[in-house]
Amino acid sequence: MQTTKKLTPGRIVLYVLLILFALYYIAPLYVMVSTSFKTLDEIRSGNLLSLPNGLNTDSWAKAWSSACTGVTCNGLQPFFVNSLKMVIPAVLISTFLGAFNGYVFAHWRFRGSEMLFTALLVGCFIPFQVVILPMARLLGDFGLANTTFGLVFVHVVYGTAFTTLFFRNYYIGVPEELIKAARIDGAGFFLIFRKIVLPISGPIFVVCIIWQFTQIWNDFLFGIVFASGDSQPITVGLNNLVNTTTGVKEYNVDMAAAIIAAIPTLIVYLVAGRYFVRGLTAGAVKG
Structure with missing residues (x-):
């Protein structure tokens, strides 16, 4: 018979800490992804944690094929x-x-x-x-x-x-x-x-x-x-x-x-x- 583990105060604290650490490590990735889909106007007027207004992929296309990497502009x-x-x-x-x-x-x-x-x-x-x-x-x-x-x-x-x-x-x-x-x-x-x-x-x-x-x-x-x-x-x-x-x-x-x-x-x-x-x-x- 399978027993259900009780949510003791110590276990609740452990789960809260794990969630906080997970959010802490995920935050930079979230900022990178959300910023990559924003326009420059959104970046200037918003904050790092705000969601983009839409999935603008122009920055992805430019990074891949036309962004300047020194004297050439062929992207990555x-x-x-x-x-x-x-x-x-x-x-x-x-x-x-x-x-x-x-x-x-x-x-x-x-x-x-x-x-x-x-x-x-x-x-x-x-x-x-x-x-x-x-x-x-x-x-x-x-x-x-x-x-x-x-x-x-x-x-x-x-x-x-x-x-x-x-x-x-x-x-x-x-x-x-x-x-x-x-x-x-x-x-x-x-x-x-x-x-x-x-x-x-x-x-x-x-x-x-x-x-x-x-x-x-x-x-x-x-x-x-x-x-x-x-x-x-x-x-x-x-x-x-x-x-x-x-x-x-x-x-x-x-x-x-x-x-x-x-x-x-x-x-x-x-x-x-x-x-x-x-x-x-x-x-x-x-x-």
Whole structure:
């Protein structure tokens, strides 16, 4: 028989606090969305929390296709495309490299593997600013400076340490007896990886894809340092748009541009966010 929980004073206070915190975190998003649909006259005459008189999408169209981002006025569209060209291959490559490395560190240990894994862990906590100069020199030597492929290379190098950590911790939960039994049956390194390990890796793949997509899409430092002109990502384009003023400051266009830049990560979290924590904890307990 199901019992109904009583609304005690303590529980009422808890619910009120949760609602207040939720409103506090939702308020900036509400202001951004409502302002993006307002005209400049509404913004000047109203207040931040007022609703727009109607769904005016002119600011969205301008932010996408005709807003000035420096000396050009093509909106965020080319920057959005650049980010897609960068983030998709960078996420896929770093995720599959992390899966392969995690498989090796978990079940095919070799002399010095623990030391190498420790070095990768240290790489996870190196600040972005530390790698700027050596990475710029490396990109210059490879002829990848100021290119989209150069940004892909940077994010793959920096992200592989994280994906390796995630996959290694997940694969530790795979019984060693299963791997040994496959070896006895004649399965080799790649066959075990393809037939046994990869089919059970769905949850951790979701974790790494969400992690890497969010980190790479939202990155600004690498984009502003290692890219220029036609290869700059959307974070740089958004910064240029917001800081470019030709006459009146159009806050509605700025808000629409910020939401456009955030939409892909919001979609990723809405579609697969519930699997994120599940994937992180799936390999936390062995046996």
